[in-house]
Structures are given as structure tokens and as C-alpha cells.
Amino acid sequence: MNRPSSGPLSSLDGLTLGPEGRGLLLAVAVACSFATNSTLARIAYEGGSNALSMLTVRTGTALLVLVVLLQRVSTGARLSRGRSIAAFALGLLLASYSYGLLGAIQYMPLAMVLVTFYTFPLLTALASAALGREPLRSRTLLALGLALYGLSLVLDLSDSRINALGISHALVAAVCFTTLLLCSDRVRGDGDSRLVTLRMLITGFAVYLLACALSGAFALPRTTLGWVGFIGCPLFYSFSFISLFSAVSLAGPVRTALVMNVEPVASAIFGYLLLAQVLSGWQVLGMATVVGAVIYGRLPQRRSGAGSDWLTVLLLGAGVLLLIAAVRIGSG
Known part of the structure; x- marks a missing residue:
């Protein structure tokens, strides 16, 4: 039985977007929001704040946003004690x-940290296959490899220095984030992902408060622009983290x-637009490679009559624009 349309994003002139498509479109928004969060955090750091703060x-x-949201939009769902x-x-x-x-x-350098951390999509695919949740398709593996190569171009590793402690910290972060993605889905079960996210945020907030109390390292910005970043960063992070698990x-x-x-592609673009950072033709080509890899990994083995896919169309358009930009920068 066909599900009824839930609005313009679900169906428009033959373009369809099912639950998976909505999830992936939300993931794109989350990635861009995380990138904005990172850009604003850097502005806050330059204004006198620090990472722990x-x-x-x-x-x-x-945590506050999610508590208010759950009070206003209560579904009556509950988590068992074990969950x-x-x-x-x-x-x-x-x-x-x-x-x-x-720590990394x-x-x-940040570029090497991000490339190491962004092994988490590959780790997620491998772990999911090992756990028997989702088969590891050759298309997915190739797409993840292409995306990682594209990120190495975007982040420009030419001046990066490999450090054993830095690599180990970044890999720990990647493994923890992979585990977070896989376990949150299992802990949620058929329930509301926001209930799981709420409890995660409570624990995380308690840990950070304890770290601030023990270190005395909490620091507020000293400039107006720093305050813009300090206020804006949590707002974008709230949307990003809550929506990620949805x-x-x-x-x-x-x-x-x-x-x-x-996310790193969006971060580079925002850095160019907001922080006056320079982008080379190779970096823009890397962006197009990442977008192309996502398109390739996203291409479904379609059922007949499924129609065109919004996300693939949008990403394809972004990839073409980035390729044009790479050619223009390279020829310039």
C-alpha cells in the first residue's frame, strides 16, 4: 500500500523522497550545520575562548534545546531501564x-587530524558488515575510498606532519564516533532517537562541567566577533547533534x-566565504571528488517506478558547480 504524501518534500512532479532519502537529505543539512559550528567555534577561539569552554x-x-523540544512535542514514548x-x-x-x-x-595540523578522523565512514561500513547489519558492497567501499582521497585534496596535506600521538588521538575519536553511530541505532530500537540523544547529552555535559571545574579553564570571548561565534556555535551544534541521530x-x-x-567540504567553503581563506584548484577538485563519491555511493539499485531522487539531483548539481570552479581557479 502506498504511503500518503507528507508534503512538498515527499513528492513533486514525479520527484520522490522516501524515509531513506529524507534521512540522507537531513544528513547533508547536519554536515553543513556541523561545518558552520566549526567555523563559528574558530571565530570564538580567536576572540579569546577555548575548546573546553x-x-x-x-x-x-x-541539552536545553532538546528538553524544551521534548516538552513541546511529547510523543509519550519511553525508554526501558536497560536502554x-x-x-x-x-x-x-x-x-x-x-x-x-x-587532543589530536x-x-x-588540523588537516591531518580531519583526514584521520574521517576514516569513521569506512570504519562504520566495515563494522556494520562485521556485525551482520548491512552487507559491504563494492560500490560503498569504492565510494568511501574516493571520498577519503577527495578529503586529502580538500584539506591540503602538503605541509602536514604525521605525529604518532596525534594519529592515535584522531583514531580513538574515529572509533568512538563509529561506535556512537552504530550503538545509538541499536539502543534506540523502534523508539524515538531524541530520547537516546537526551541521555547522551546529559552524560556529556556532566563530563565537560567536571573537566571545567577541575581545570579552571573556562574562558569567555573578549571581542564582539568572538561573542558572535560563542553564541552561534551552540545553536548550530544543537541542530546538528539532535538531527544526526534522526x-x-x-x-x-x-x-x-x-x-x-x-562536512569538511562545507567547512572549506565557509572558511573561504567567512574567514578569507584561499582555495586552490586542487582543493575545489577534491570537493567535487567528495560530492561525486557521495553520489556514487548513494545511487540506488532502483525499483521500477521509484522516480528521480532529490538528493542525487542536488548533489549532482553541486558536483558540476565545483568542477566548473576548479577549472576556473586552475586556469586563473
Whole structure:
């Protein structure tokens, strides 16, 4: 039996978007929002704040937003005691992956940290196959490899130095985030992903508050622009983190992780637009490679009559624009 249309995003002139498509489109929005969050965080750092302060404030803000949201839109759903305990435990993974990224940045350049961390889509696919949840298709494996290569171009590793401690911290972050994606889906079961996210945020916020209390490292910005970043970062993070697990519940952890490769691409674009950072032709070509990899991994083995896919059309258009930009920059 066909499901009724739920609005213009579900069906328009033959373009269809099912639950998986909505999840992946949400994942693109999450990736871009995470990128905006990172850009604003950097502005806050330059204004006098620091990473631990931003982690604490953004997690607390996301927790507050989610509490208000659940009060206003109550579904009456509940988590069992066992699932609640597991969800609280996942908050430790949230804190661990964030700490891993921060620790890695202390030992090696950000570009190398991000390329190492973004092995998590590949790790997610491998772990999902090993657990028997989703078969590892050659198309998915190739798409993930292409995306990782594209990221190496986007992030420009020519001046990056490999450091054993930095690599280990970034890999710990990647493993923790992979585990977070896979376990949150299992802990959620058929319930509301926001209930799991709420408990994760409670644990993560408690850990960051304790770290601030023990270190005394909480720092507010000293400039007006720094305050813009300090206030804006938690707002974008709230949408990103809450929506991430909704995307996982709709599209699954492997496809969501593949689409999340868009985040560093969006970060580079926002850096160019907002922070006056320079982009080379190779970097833009890397962006097009990442987008192309996501399209390739996203291409479904269609059922007849399924119609065109919104996400594939949008990503294809973005890829073409990035290729044109790469040619223009290269010839310039």
C-alpha cells in the first residue's frame, strides 16, 4: 500500500523522497550545520575562548534545546531501564570522541587530524558488515575510498606532519564516533532517537562541567566577533547533534556516515566565504571528488517506478558547480 504524501518534500512532479532519502537529505543539512559550528567555534577561539569552554556551552545548549523540544512535542514514548542506562553510557563515547579530536589537534595540523578522523565512514561500513547489519558492497567501499582521497585534496596535506600521538588521538575519536553511530541505532530500537540523544547529552555535559571545574579553564570571548561565534556555535551544534541521530534512524549509520563526508567540504567553503581563506584548484577538485563519491555511493539499485531522487539531483548539481570552479581557479 502506498504511503500518503507528507508534503512538498515527499513528492513533486514525479520527484520522490522516501524515509531513506529524507534521512540522507537531513544528513547533508547536519554536515553543513556541523561545518558552520566549526567555523563559528574558530571565530570564538580567536576572540579569546577555548575548546573546553565551547564543548561545555554547546553541549549544555543542545541539552536545553532538546528538553524544551521534548516538552513541546511529547510523543509519550519511553525508554526501558536497560536502554536508558546504555544511552547514558553512550554519553561517555560522545565526550571521548570530542576529547580525542581536541587532543589530536595539539599534536599535528588540523588537516591531518580531519583526514584521520574521517576514516569513521569506512570504519562504520566495515563494522556494520562485521556485525551482520548491512552487507559491504563494492560500490560503498569504492565510494568511501574516493571520498577519503577527495578529503586529502580538500584539506591540503602538503605541509602536514604525521605525529604518532596525534594519529592515535584522531583514531580513538574515529572509533568512538563509529561506535556512537552504530550503538545509538541499536539502543534506540523502534523508539524515538531524541530520547537516546537526551541521555547522551546529559552524560556529556556532566563530563565537560567536571573537566571545567577541575581545570579552571573556562574562558569567555573578549571581542564582539568572538561573542558572535560563542553564541552561534551552540545553536548550530544543537541542530546538528539532535538531527544526526534522526538521520541515522531514517537512513542507517553507513549511508549517513558516507554523506557526512560533506562536512569538511562545507567547512572549506565557509572558511573561504567567512574567514578569507584561499582555495586552490586542487582543493575545489577534491570537493567535487567528495560530492561525486557521495553520489556514487548513494545511487540506488532502483525499483521500477521509484522516480528521480532529490538528493542525487542536488548533489549532482553541486558536483558540476565545483568542477566548473576548479577549472576556473586552475586556469586563473
